[in-house]
Amino acid sequence: MVTLIKNVISLSPGLKHFLKRSRDGYKRGVLRYRCYSYEKKRNAAHMGWHRPNNLAYSKRSAELIFWYHKLEKGLCLPPENRRFFGRYPAQQTLDLLTKWNRDGLSKQATVYKAAVGVLEAYRDFVATQDSTKPDVAATLTELEAFLNGHEQSEQIYRTPIEFKHLPEDSYDILYALSMSRRSTRNFRDQRVAMALVEKAAKLAQLSPSACNRQPWRLHIYDDKSHIEQMLKLQNGNRGFGHTIPMLAVVCCDMGAFFDSTERNEPPLDGGLFLMSFLLALQSLGLATCCLNWCVDPKVDQQGHKLGNIPQNEKILTFLAIGYAAEDTVVPLSARRPLSDLIVTH
Numbered sequence: 008m009v010t011l012i013k014n015v016i017s018l019s020p021g022l023k024h025f026l027k028r029s030r031d032g033y034k035r036g037v038l039r040y041r042c043y044s045y046e047k048k049r050n051a052a053h054m055g056w057h058r059p060n061n062l063a064y065s066k067r068s069a070e071l072i073f074w075y076h077k078l079e080k081g082l083c084l085p086p087e088n089r090r091f092f093g094r095y096p097a098q099q100t101l102d103l104l105t106k107w108n109r110d111g112l113s114k115q116a117t118v119y120k121a122a123v124g125v126l127e128a129y130r131d132f133v134a135t136q137d138s139t140k141p142d143v144a145a146t147l148t149e150l151e152a153f154l155n156g157h158e159q160s161e162q163i164y165r166t167p168i169e170f171k172h173l174p175e176d177s178y179d180i181l182y183a184l185s186m187s188r189r190s191t192r193n194f195r196d197q198r199v200a201m202a203l204v205e206k207a208a209k210l211a212q213l214s215p216s217a218c219n220r221q222p223w224r225l226h227i228y229d230d231k232s233h234i235e236q237m238l239k240l241q242n243g244n245r246g247f248g249h250t251i252p253m254l255a256v257v258c259c260d261m262g263a264f265f266d267s268t269e270r271n272e273p274p275l276d277g278g279l280f281l282m283s284f285l286l287a288l289q290s291l292g293l294a295t296c297c298l299n300w301c302v303d304p305k306v307d308q309q310g311h312k313l314g315n316i317p318q319n320e321k322i323l324t325f326l327a328i329g330y331a332a333e334d335t336v337v338p339l340s341a342r343r344p345l346s347d348l349i350v351t352h
């Protein structure tokens with residue numbers, strides 16, 4: 008019977024084509040469902056500050072930045088808009104700082120010090136407002152009660168700072184750097200010093216992120232056999248994976264986001280960080296190649312396990328880092344004309 012069906016199918020190319028398309032469509036549908044429900048489950052489990060495990064440093068610090076950044080932004084609006092603002096964010100900031108102290112988190116943490124710096128600037132602003140208004144008077148009292156227990160912030164935590172105008176050749180310098188960065192698929196057998204990665208990461212940290220929460224996490228691997236195992240999970244390194252001396256996995260801490268409406272932020276913030284990181288590595292004489300993490304849920308979990316990456320982190324991409332081998336060539340990778348890109352309205 009099976010042979011008969013097979014024979015009928017082989018005699019009819021149209022039927023064969025139809026069956027193949029149906030089978031592929033079914034497989035795609037199953038995969039789509041698995042990927043969507045995986046993301047949905049992970050978002051529900053890790054995105055959101057309302058969870059009881061909200062005490063973790065990463066979440067608490069993200070929430071703190073989120074609130075104090077509202078004050079910091081408000082202090083930089085055009086002068087005509089600088090009427091009294093910020094009572095609620097200030098209360099949230101004070102409340103979180105109190106919890107921070109109650110939970111024994113470090114007062115030396117940058118995030119804590121930055122919060123105090125913002126509150127000082129905001130207090131100075133509130134002090135210029137009409138103190139006969141109850142909101143103004145109450146806010147000032149609350150701020151002073153907190154800040155009186157702190158020494159004045161060091162200069163590096165004082166905000167706002169002056170906008171810097173750059174010299175005219177800045178574009179040319181950045182253009183030359185961007186032109187020289189090309190995905191490299193042939194690395195020299197030479198270790199990459201961790202100090203260089205740190206230097207590049209320090210620059211990449213200057214990337215913008217939603218409410219400045221800086222949700223990025225960078226996992227670095229330089230053990231050859233570990234890299235080899237990790238690369239087996241990834242389909243875009245064939246032919247050159249064995250030359251990669253250092254592998255980075257760029258991730259985003261999903262716990263930095265307040266709820267699922269922020270679902271697009273992890274890849275967005277991560278992408279901004281990644282671009283700066285690539286350029287910084289390039290400027291330090293290193294070569295790179297992004298390696299897509301387009302994987303099904305099962306492989307994503309294998310990546311977490313093998314890379315020792317916590318579940319609250321979303322893996323965004325693998326990244327090969329090293330020195331380009333002698334005589335390496337790279338694709339031209341011509342760019343589209345601007346008319347394909349810009350739509351004017």
Ligand SMILES: Cc1cc2nc3c(=O)[nH]c(=O)nc-3n(C[C@H](O)[C@H](O)[C@H](O)COP(=O)(O)O)c2cc1C
Binds near residue numbers: 191192297299
């Ligand atoms: C998210 C992302 C994933 C990528 N994945 C791979 C990959 O798996 N393998 C590979 O050889 N190149 C990969 N690339 C490199 C692209 O092919 C490359 O960036 C593009 O062709 C432009 O070339 P350029 O980077 O040299 O300017 C990836 C790039 C990005 C941004």
